[in-house]
Amino acid sequence: MNPAEEHRAIAATFTDRVEGVTNWDAPAPPEGWRARDVVRHLVEWFPAFLRGGAGIELASGPSVDDDPVEAWRVHSAAVQGVLDDPATAAKSLRNPNTGDLPVPQAISMFYTADVFMHTWDLARATGQDETLDPQRCATMLAGMEPMDEMLRTSGHYGPRVQVPDDADAQVKLLAFIGRDPLGTER
Numbered sequence: 001m002n003p004a005e006e007h008r009a010i011a012a013t014f015t016d017r018v019e020g021v022t023n024w025d026a027p028a029p030p031e032g033w034r035a036r037d038v039v040r041h042l043v044e045w046f047p048a049f050l051r052g053g054a055g056i057e058l059a060s061g062p063s064v065d066d067d068p069v070e071a072w073r074v075h076s077a078a079v080q081g082v083l084d085d086p087a088t089a090a091k092s093l094r095n096p097n098t099g100d101l102p103v104p105q106a107i108s109m110f111y112t113a114d115v116f117m118h119t120w121d122l123a124r125a126t127g128q129d130e131t132l133d134p135q136r137c138a139t140m141l142a143g144m145e146p147m148d149e150m151l152r153t154s155g156h157y158g159p160r161v162q163v164p165d166d167a168d169a170q171v172k173l174l175a176f177i178g179r180d181p182l183g184t185e186r
Contacts, residue, residue: 011112018072020066021069035068041123116136124179
């Protein structure tokens with residue numbers, strides 16, 4: 001899949017979870033977050049990242065506090081619009097950690113991957129289907145493991161959680177990013 005197709009599919013799954021939430025104050029991974037905070041994180045960090053690195057301004061919707069579903073819909077549609085715009089392929093995003101990357105590749109690497117992983121957080125918080133694509137989990141884990149030390153020191157991931165060696169790719173990926181996928185907390 002190209003970055004636009006990838007985002008469309010992953011965002012659709014996240015949208016499904018957003019639309020299924022009945023309690024926006026339900027506790028969510030990571031520690032101290034609520035279901036609403038999962039959406040807030042995605043809606044709030046990425047526009048500044050894209051603006052600062054590529055000069056692209058995303059449309060914004062209502063506050064996540066006022067309407068988390070519509071805030072997500074507007075944000076997701078804006079990101080998709082950037083990816084669907086043929087002119088985006090010619091733009092670069094500058095990041096001090098990675099250098100210059102084509103905008104679609106940067107969105108895929110930083111943002112779409114984040115949406116994918118936070119789908120589990122929202123599902124876990126709200127009692128919905130927690131299943132993630134196993135091949136994508138395995139691919140992401142294989143790409144992240146060599147950067148373990150850098151990812152831990154970034155402050156974006158919690159300590160790795162120990163899981164059995166024979167755990168599936170989803171469990172291993174979630175444990176790698178500091179989630180307790182085998183725990184009983186909901």
